[in-house]
Every structure is written in C-alpha cells, then in structure tokens.
Amino acid sequence: MSEKRVLIVGGGLAGLAAAMKACELGLEVDIFSMVHVKRSHSVCAQGGINGAVNTKGEGDSPYIHFVDTIKGGDFLADQPPVLSMCEAAPSVINMMDRLGVTFNRTPEGLLDFRRFGGTLHHRTAFAGASTGQQLLYSLDEQVRRWEAEGKVRKFENWEFTRLILDKDGRAVGLVAQDLTTMEFKSFPGLAVVLATGGPGLMFGKTTNSTINFGSATSAAYKQGVWYGNPEMVQIHPTGIPGSDKLRLISESARGEGGRVWVPRKAGDKRAWNEIPPAERYYFLEERYPLYGNLVPRDIASREIALICTKEGLGIGGRQAVYLDLTHQPEEYLLKKLGAILDIYEKFRGVDPKKVPMEIYPAYHYSMGGLYAGYEADSTGRLLKNSPKNQETNIPGVYAIGEADHQYHGANRLGANSLMSCIFAGLVCGESLAALAKNSKTAEAASSLLESECKLEEETYKKLAAQDGPENPFVIHKELGDAMSAYCLIERHNGELKKLQGMVDSFAERLKKASSLDKSNSGNMSAVFLRQLDGMITMSKAVVDAALLRDECRGAHSKPDFDNPAPSKETPIEDPAWTAYYEKFLAQTQTWLKTTVAKYDPKKSHPTIEYQTVDTRHLEPEPRDYTGVGKKAWAKFKEKRQATQAKA
C-alpha cells in the first residue's frame, strides 16, 4: 500500500471535492461508487448553491448567511462548522467558477444570483436549472485530470459493504463488491471517507435517486459509527407525483415568482382558469406576508399538506395544490427555469408555462447522518488542517456531504446542501492530508484484509441463497409507504409506535425473502436484500428518535407538543407572549440536543443518546417568519434580564 492512499466512498459533490483536494495535497485516492461518479445523485440538484458573494448591493454577508442557516435549522446545528462554511462559501463559488461551471451571468459578465427560501437576499448562484449536474461535472473533470496523472483509481459500479478496523478500532481499509462480477475485494488505506449521500429510499418513492439506499451508511453504523439526528428529514414542498419516483419542481420556481394557491371553496370542481382571482386562496402569501411563497421548506410543506388533509382545500379534494407561473412571460420562464419546467412537461405531459403545475410535498433530504466531529479554534471556527474535522467517532472514518449530520440542524435551507457538500469535501481533503502527515499507522495486515473479505463473501453467499416466499421489492414498497404515512409531514406518538411494530415486522419478513436470482453476474436482486436490510436498520433509528423527541423543531413536526406563537394581532404586552416564551425556553432546555443513535448488536433497536449543541455564537430564539414576534421577544428578554439582575 502507498502510505498516502486514502479511500473515498462516493463520487457525488462531497466525495469528488475531497478527492480533488486530497490529490492537490499530495495524497493518492481510491474512489468507490455504485454508478459512474458522473451519474451520482448530485446531478438532480436544480436550483443552486448559496454563498453571500453580495453582488447585488443588498448588504449581504457571510455572517447573515450564517444567521439564516442557524435559524433555518432551528438552532440544532453546531455553530463553528456552519460559521466556517458560510465564510468560505463565496470563495468556494469562485473556485467552482474557475473550474468552468457554466453559471448564469449578469449583463456585466459577473455571476448572477437568485433568491431562495429562508433568506431575504439574492445569494444563490445557479447554472441554468441543473446546478448540481454542472457542479458535479466540473469536479468530475478535475478528478479525471488527477486520474490521468495516476493519482486516482476509480472503482465504479462497486458497492462498499464493510469497514476494516484494526485491533485498536482504527479504520485501515474497506471491503467492496464488484456489482458486475459480484466479487469482493479488500482495499487498504490510511482512512475511509464516507461521502455516500442521503438514505432517502427508506421512504419509498421520494425525490432521491434509485441508488440512495443508504447502504454505506447502514454498514458503517452497524460497525459502530454513530448516527446524528436521524429523525431530521426534509420534505420538499413542491414534489410532482410520479409512478416510479417523485420528481421535483425546484424552489427556484417560487424564487422566480411562482405562487401557491388552492380554490377558496372546498370541493370546487372548476378548471383553474375558470376560478377568478378573488376565489383563489394564496394561503402562503396571506399567512406569511413577509416571506410569502418563500417561507422555509418545512413551513411550506406543512401548510400545503394541512390545507389538503385538515382543511380539505386540495384541488378537487385531492392531495395537490397549484404552483402557478402562468403570470410570468414565457420568455423569462424559458431563460430562468427552462430545464426544470421541461422536467414537468416531460413527465406530466402539460406545459407549466401555460397551465399551473400540480404539486404535493415529497421526502427530499436527510439533515441527519453519520456523526461528523470537528475541532474549533479560539474564535469558534473550524481549526484549519485539524485531522478531527469531519472525522466520526471511529478513528480514520470520515463522513461528508449529505451522509454527514453537520451543517443543517433540524432543517436545511434550499441551496445550502451543495455548498455544505463541497465545503465539507474540501475540509476533509485537508483533514486527510494532516492525518497522513502525522500518521504512524502501520499497513493493514494482509491476514486481516483477507479475513474481512472472506466474511463479506460468506454473508453474501448466504443472502444469495435465500429462498423464502417474500419478494424484497414488495417489502420495500410497504416500508416506504409506512414511513411516508407515519413519519414524514406530521408525527404522532401513537402512530410512531404502530410504525415501530410495522418496521419490526418488515425485518422479520426480510428473513423469509427470496434473493429471486442466484446468478453471479450483475445480480441486482441478491444485493437488494442487503440494501433493504440496511434501510430497515436505518428506519428504526429514524422512527425511534422521532418517537422520543417530544417537540416541534424544524422539519420534525409533532403537533401534540407544539408551542404555537400567539397570533400576529396579539399586543406585545399580552401575557400570552410571556407564556409562549417561557415554554420555548423550557423546550430549548430539554430538547436543544443532537440525537445520537448507536447500533447495538445485542438489541433489535438502537440506543439513543443526546449531546449538547454548540451554540457559542448565536443564542437560540423562536423562529419567526411573520415579522411580528421580534418586538415581543426583545421585550421578553429585557424583562427577563431585569428580573435576573434583581435576583
């Protein structure tokens, strides 16, 4: 083994950014990916990437970006990594520009920026409506450059299945399976980076790609890597219902003027263009005058879901609302949103420039992920070149991108993921270089590499031989339906308990499932048994953590434990505000904590523990997107300080 070889699992934005940076810093890299890295899930991202470059004279700054991100995440994110990310964001966007990303431009030839949810600034750089694809391609090209120089080896169409840990519990390699020949092989390396994206498929039909099993995450978790905030998963407000997956209309459709509405009258059977403006209910604009259609995702999703389920105002009584762009000039729409409107037309056969789209919330993103640590400097930023940044609780195992739990707290702001993926990748590249410099780790013993590989082979052989009556793809569909019904938009403890039982029964049925295919060539069914096992394992962490967290925070909505703010009209002297804030403080005291799920091989469910959140820069406050609570909160704090001073 080269002393400088690191193993990166995943070739999305995060993995490729880490690989390219590690190569620049003198390391050699093996990259593993279930598909050619250019086909990674990151291609799906449409809307853009955030960085406070402030070219629009709006006085935007990295600090405001930081505040928006922390508030958007309902204070659940550790603040040092977020501050460092927001400060680096403008330079990351500049770097991507230099790498050749075809970002949209202003007439002066500068990068153009658009508005996204959860902020009042134009902070989102975009490349047509396929920003993720464009960013991924530029990173892919850089990595190919290093590949041509012999610094990178790619193992594409390979699935990582196991970490190799030495007797001290440090990662010294991994085992992966070639998905064509079905053969296993061990790879030694200084460190293993998991850049394996989100685990969306446990929710069945989602906006995620068909490879988002979370199979790497679950494998590492089962070997002892902690999983942070599993219950924090994001729903995208504007999903397009589909028979194979839920596609997405990017938030940029709302950023470019898209208006969400339903008929005011329940059961209105008229076509959209027969409903006069006065009889259309633009409920987001009416309920959130400050942010309107651009309220953060969790709020938009819940409002849309509730207006259909509880208020019965969905179009034709169905689970759908209008997302309307028809008031915008066609040429403008083509230029700004061409590719994403194309998607709608391609998959629904209707032109959204002429007819309002029909949308409904869909599972979209996981804020939670493998527990990634950091080391802060004295100013509360990431300590540069610390090998601890992005390292998990297992030495030598790193987590980056959607697969990690950092940066987004309880809710991610639109266009912050692409930034966090690239940023964490670059930081991780530096961590790896620092690790290599100080490493005294001996090469993994070949006997260990061999025995671990054998172990995986044996496990797979047993799976492939499984011949029960159950079809794993059917179990998966049922798992997805159950998770989406009881653990997504709103959560109720009674339903979650029921769901726990259902998930346990899926685990039982999996034991009686057939591999459907005994062949040794491109066998996608036998590996699916392993992938499904991983999804069931991770579902337990999600459901258990959701059941325990008795509050509403960010994307985690549990109405029975809600602490609703007094209405906008309530005078600030009203005791209702005090009661509201007292309850908020109590809730913060109990629940402003990172959930840590730990796999316990002796139990069928995980052990759930909590850790304090690093809030050193910004004191938690109630989220307020209506603009009214600000004064009341200031007054409450003043009073509290006065009483505290007296005491």
Place this chain on the structure above:
Amino acid sequence: MSKNVEILVKRQDSPKAPSYWVEFSVPYEEGMNVISLLQGIRRDPKDKSGKSVTPVTWESSCLEEVCGACTMVINGKVRQACTALVDQLEQPIKLEPMSKFPVERDLRVNRQRIFDNLKKVNAWVEVDGYHDLGPGPRQNPDDQTTTYKYSECMSCGCCMEVCPQFTKDNDFIGAAVLGQARLFNMHPTGEMQMPKRLDKVTDKGGIQDCGLAQQCVKACPKHIPLVEAIGQLQRDITVNKVFGALKK
C-alpha cells in the same frame, strides 16, 4: 379487468452468454414510464406465461434525465428509459441494451470507454489550484448560453449508439467526447490549453474518423449541437496547424 402493458425484453445472463427475448405483461397505471414497468416486473418476476424468471437488470440513477444511466434501446430508438412514457409508446414495448457497448447483464452495458476517452482529450480546465484565487474570468452571458448546452452532456452514449463510425471494436472517440473538447476550448481559461487539446483530438481514433453522418445530433437527448462542435474543431485544427507552422 385492468389493462396490461405488453413488453418484450432482450435479455442476457452474463457478458459472454447468448441473448434471448422474454415477454412480460405488467398491470397498467396512469403516468407510467419504462422504469415503472421494470420496477413492476421485479415486484412480480414472472414472464407473460406466468413462469418465474429472474428480475431484469438495468442501470438507473436520477430518473430525471440528467444522469444518463438508464439509456437503452426502446422500440428501436436509443433514449433514456425514465422519459419514455408508456402512453406514448407502441406495444409490445421492445427493450434492448445499447448495441455499441459490451452487455454486462440484460439491459445494462459497460460504457467505460466514454470516460476513458474524456481522459484522452483533456476535457477539463487546468487551474493553478483549489485555494482562493478570487473570481473566475468574466464571461458574456450569451457565451454562457452556448457553453451551458454543451455542458449538459451526460455521457449517455446515444450519439455513439447511432454513429455508423463508432463500432464495438474500433477506437473512435465519438461525438460526445468531441463536444466536450469543444466546450473546454470555449472556456476563457480552457482555451489556453487548446493546442494541446487539439493534438489529442487528432490522435488515433480522433476527429478524422468522423464520417459526418450527422446522426449524433438527431439522437442527442439534450440537443447538443454536436455537428457544429465537430465543424468548429476542424477549423481550429487547421488554424492551429498554420500558426504552428508559422511559429517554426
């Protein structure tokens, strides 16, 4: 009785095995595409006669026609399976693997060749480093409109599947790769390495093997002006040669 969708799949059990056709019949649902048919088959893996068979293997990822993975030949036309809507297809729907790349299993082929060729033509911008060097070069928004088209290329291989010059056993690099060479020649920094890139483009299997059949541009799902790219590359090569000679 509910309607069914009739499908014919060309299968192959392993890279060296012979191919064979299997008929399937899958319950119809509104809004189905070819992917949902294949998903339907694996939830109930039986052929039309009711005999149990192995689920069909195919490659997929984004299902939004931006990753290129699920490319196959559908009713004789190479395209992405995710945007192939059942309502718009004649039945029985015929699914075949691409013919210009080695089959690994069923509808899944090995397209490594495309990525190897991208490596050959230096399809990247050579930057000094990944540290903070300020903003990139300013660019005319009209140029962005042009380059964006090229950079939507998802290496799906449709242009190669229809190209008479691109065969399983020659080494023509194909239109998509030439399009990417053109893309980087247009970038203000990429342009600085144009002479080097053009040399590579004229290597063995390079642009000279293009027969100008112009099928590529018709097959490209992203409507990339591949013929224009090839024409411009040829002009650049000539200019480069003249200047090269003048410099000597």
